[in-house]
Amino acid sequence: MVDAILGLQWGDEGKGKIVDYFAPRYDIIARFQGGPNAGHTLYVNGDKIVLHQIPSGVFHENTSNLIGNGVVLDPVTLLKECATVARFGVDVKKNLFISHRAHLILPTHRALDKASELSKGHDKIGSTLKGISPAYMDKTGRNGLRVGDLLDKSFITSYIRLRLKHQKLLDNYGFTEDIAAWEEEFFEALEFLKQLNIVNGEYYINSQISEGKTVLAEGAQGSMLDIDFGTFPFVTSSNTTTAGVCSGLGVAPQKIREVIGVTKAYCTRVGGGPFPTELTNETGEELRKLGNEFGATTGRPRRCGWIDLVALKFACMVNGVTKMVMTKADVLDSFTELQACTGYKIDDIVVDAVPFQMTRVNIDPQYTSMPGWNTNTTEKKSPNELPGKMVQYVNFINEYVGVPVKYISNGPGRDQIVTV
Numbered sequence: 001m002v003d004a005i006l007g008l009q010w011g012d013e014g015k016g017k018i019v020d021y022f023a024p025r026y027d028i029i030a031r032f033q034g035g036p037n038a039g040h041t042l043y044v045n046g047d048k049i050v051l052h053q054i055p056s057g058v059f060h061e062n063t064s065n066l067i068g069n070g071v072v073l074d075p076v077t078l079l080k081e082c083a084t085v086a087r088f089g090v091d092v093k094k095n096l097f098i099s100h101r102a103h104l105i106l107p108t109h110r111a112l113d114k115a116s117e118l119s120k121g122h123d124k125i126g127s128t129l130k131g132i133s134p135a136y137m138d139k140t141g142r143n144g145l146r147v148g149d150l151l152d153k154s155f156i157t158s159y160i161r162l163r164l165k166h167q168k169l170l171d172n173y174g175f176t177e178d179i180a181a182w183e184e185e186f187f188e189a190l191e192f193l194k195q196l197n198i199v200n201g202e203y204y205i206n207s208q209i210s211e212g213k214t215v216l217a218e219g220a221q222g223s224m225l226d227i228d229f230g231t232f233p234f235v236t237s238s239n240t241t242t243a244g245v246c247s248g249l250g251v252a253p254q255k256i257r258e259v260i261g262v263t264k265a266y267c268t269r270v271g272g273g274p275f276p277t278e279l280t281n282e283t284g285e286e287l288r289k290l291g292n293e294f295g296a297t298t299g300r301p302r303r304c305g306w307i308d309l310v311a312l313k314f315a316c317m318v319n320g321v322t323k324m325v326m327t328k329a330d331v332l333d334s335f336t337e338l339q340a341c342t343g344y345k346i347d348d349i350v351v352d353a354v355p356f357q358m359t360r361v362n363i364d365p366q367y368t369s370m371p372g373w374n375t376n377t378t379e380k381k382s383p384n385e386l387p388g389k390m391v392q393y394v395n396f397i398n399e400y401v402g403v404p405v406k407y408i409s410n411g412p413g414r415d416q417i418v419t420v
């Protein structure tokens with residue numbers, strides 16, 4: 001039995017906190033896609049930790065954590081992260097498992113990401129520069145190197161061959177940065193990686209499921225960054241949606257039970273690309289300030305806006321979301337009026353569907369206004385303590401989207417969550 005936790009917007013919905021909250025109920029937490037472009041923030045005994053590669057269940061002694069085949073793995077980031085979690089007493093040799101089919105991010109992938117972004121100028125995607133797109137290109141282009149390849153003596157020959165290919169591409173871009181230092185850390189990190197639990201992920205997870213163990217699949221990024229269903233080309237390079245759970249872990253669709261979608265009470269996006277409800281005014285600034293909206297991976301300021309119910313309903317549809325978690329509800333505590341986008345006006349026609357090419361049409365978001373609760377909610381523990389106007393806001397969303405919000409997160413802390 002597998003449940004999934006996925007982002008329903010453009011990433012940074014608070015998945016890390018929510019996975020950490022649910023983790024004690026599961027035996028295995030498994031990342032199925034993405035790589036170090038992810039930045040999942042958790043608070044462990046008051047200390048803030050941002051995880052990029054390791055699943056967010058790692059701080060629970062009785063959970064195992066799997067980096068699935070659908071993930072692209074940067075050994076350097078992993079090494080650093082293992083050192084961070086070790087300081088909190090986590091023994092990764094005991095509770096971290098890595099699929100031998102996960103593809104490696106090479107130093108030249110990072111260089112190619114940078115070169116590609118530079119060549120795009122104003123039209124750049126705004127990637128995290130972690131080498132994600134080149135690594136997935138080598139996967140689908142059938143050139144990539146996988147974690148399991150490390151254990152083969154032909155690895156170094158394959159590495160040199162691929163590196164030469166990358167060098168030609170870099171020369172084409174006119175990229176001249178010296179990456180010798182990156183390569184040095186890469187090879188050091190590979191030695192560390194070899195000592196970890198490299199497993200046959202698909203057999204590992206299916207045998208655990210057969211024994212009655214429970215799995216929580218942890219999504220990275222968000223549905224609107226999905227390579228197929230997101231705001232292409234301003235997306236990431238993997239399937240961030242539920243289908244990615246099957247291909248990224250090797251589990252069959254009928255094994256998936258709950259799909260828990262995480263949405264902020266408003267909306268953010270980092271990097272380029274369409275964002276219909278973006279507020280470039282004082283209200284947007286207020287949301288960024290109150291929500292501390294700065295990227296967990298890159299530190300970039302996040303673009304902020306009102307909740308987009310058209311996009312949220314679309315995300316629930318493609319994912320088959322069974323229940324939602326609304327995070328950062330407390331960020332709206334001081335607002336006297338709230339807006340929710342319930343339609344897109346395109347060429348004078350209001351639609352409630354996400355258009356094929358969001359970048360080519362001019363979307364005028366249509367809003368429904370609601371009163372804000374204007375009350376501090378960060379200490380609330382039970383649903384009957386929540387202000388009526390917050391309940392009204394949530395009910396409006398439930399009704400529009402057709403999927404219920406079952407949890408409201410009212411602060412970054414581990415215990416700041418109300419089950420409704």
Ligand code: GDP
Nearest residue numbers: 012013014015016040041296328409410411412
């Ligand atoms: P993720 O990538 O989806 O895991 O989200 P990030 O960690 O990138 O960003 C979410 C940010 O919001 C982090 O700084 C969290 O600590 C914080 N956060 C999560 N839930 C809440 C909440 O309910 N209220 C507030 N104020 N902050 C939250």
Ligand code: IMO
Nearest residue numbers: 011012037038039126127128220221236270271
């Ligand atoms: P988490 O898991 C928010 C965005 C980048 C860029 C686009 C492509 O923390 O929610 P990439 O490096 O993947 O090629 O960048 O996707 N992006 C994210 N935005 N949260 C993330 O992850 C993201 N991972 C990638 O900003 O616009």
Ligand code: MG
Nearest residue numbers: 012039040296
């Ligand atoms: Mg994040």
